[in-house]
Amino acid sequence: MSTTRRLAWQLLAWTSFALGVIGAFVPLLPSTCFLLVAVWAASKGSPRFARWIRSHPRFGPAVVAWEESGAIPRHAKWMALAMLSLSVVVLLITVSLWWLKLGLTVMLIGIAIWIVTRPEPASSS
Structure with missing residues (x-):
């Protein structure tokens, strides 16, 4: 290289x-x-x-x-879900185009589902 x-x-x-x-x-x-x-x-x-x-x-x-x-610690999942939720609220308030609002919300919900379905490390609490 x-x-x-x-x-x-x-x-x-x-x-x-x-x-x-x-x-x-x-x-x-x-x-x-x-x-x-x-x-x-x-x-x-x-x-x-x-x-x-x-x-x-x-x-x-x-x-x-x-x-x-592919494990994500529980505390990281909670933080990610909180930030994704905050992002949805902000975009619902600030974005005026309904189709963009809907598309972004669906995308962020999809990301949240993906995060929640990841396993947690064996030592995670």
């Missing part, structure tokens, strides 16, 4: 990781999805960084649970 390509993967990995860390502290910003992108990109540009993320005591368990079984 060329140096430029490897550096691009590393840049994507570090940017995604930084957003994931910020998301751990900012309520409306998700962290796990950014961490999954970080591990994916790091696997291509810096396998050592990917291993470090997977073994990190705070961020690693959610990433490993997703990679191993």
